[in-house]
Amino acid sequence: MTAEQFIEKLSTFINEKEFDKVEKYFKGNDGVTKSFGVKFGDVFNTAKEFSAMPLDEVNKLLDSDFYEVRMGAVSIMDFQAGNKKTSAEKKKELFNLYILRHDCLNNWDFVDRAARNIVGEYLIDKPRDILYELAISESPWERRTAIVSTHAFIRKNDIEDTFKIAEMLVHDSNELVNKAVGSWIREAGKKDQKRLFDFLDRYMKTMPATTFSYATEKLDAEKKKHYKEQRKR
Incomplete structure (x- = not known):
């Protein structure tokens, strides 16, 4: 599973009615984020399908200027963190990636989607x-x-x-x-x-x-x- 394949799959759901998503929901001010034109329901479903994606590929998605692509990355991370089969080492990697790339998680919904599972759950038994x-x-x-x-x-x-x-x-x-x-x-x-x-x-x-x-x-x-x-x- 690659970042390129995820974006290709996501592109099959493009809907012109969704292109105002950034204006509606994005509260960051990075000057580069734009809408991919996909409903969040389709983003989440696609993320679930790609939930086994390696983190180096997820990291590539976080580099995207597209709002929904970054939401897809965050959702994949959230699915992995919430999976009972995910190892402690993998959860540490997810936590580190979230913190390291927080500059890409520059909206309220990115945080709300993943902070509890990726950050909070990881820190339950830690400083x-x-x-x-x-x-x-x-x-x-x-x-x-x-x-x-x-x-x-x-x-x-x-x-x-x-x-x-x-x-x-x-x-x-x-x-x-x-x-x-x-x-x-x-x-x-x-x-x-x-x-x-x-x-x-x-x-x-x-x-x-x-x-x-x-x-x-x-x-x-x-x-x-x-x-x-x-x-x-």
Whole structure:
């Protein structure tokens, strides 16, 4: 399986109605990313078909200027990381490739597609210093990876890093980071509601409106009203 074969297969799904995908969904500003004109459903299905692709070929896909081709690369990596048969060594290689080529993963959906499986799951039983390094990166996508990766920990009832990283990012200037912070403290709060309330009590008046909205979205009506009123005071 090669990068060239993947692109050739993907080209069979080109649909002129999909050429505005970059304008709709791509929030990066690299000046070179363009649409291949393929539905993401077809991208994901093709990636699944090519999920055994060697990483040196996946790396070639990451070099592409096409939005959907890079999404295909990320999806192949995600399928490999999520496969129970994937060796520990291969998971390490996937993790390293994700971090090394993060400059190519310059949109929110690249991060959301793969950060949990490739980064978070890999770090379950390892030091997590890299997430704190990513949290202070100049790249909003690396900062988003820092918080989104903690989803893997939340699933195992480990919420410490989620709240620590959220605290680092609570006043972030990028709305797509704000959304991620709000979303994952909300999810962590399902494991320990008091931790969420403590976080909100401390930061509700200073966090961006987007973060506040996402963090309180699933609270019961009475609690949501309470925090909205407190935020206005």
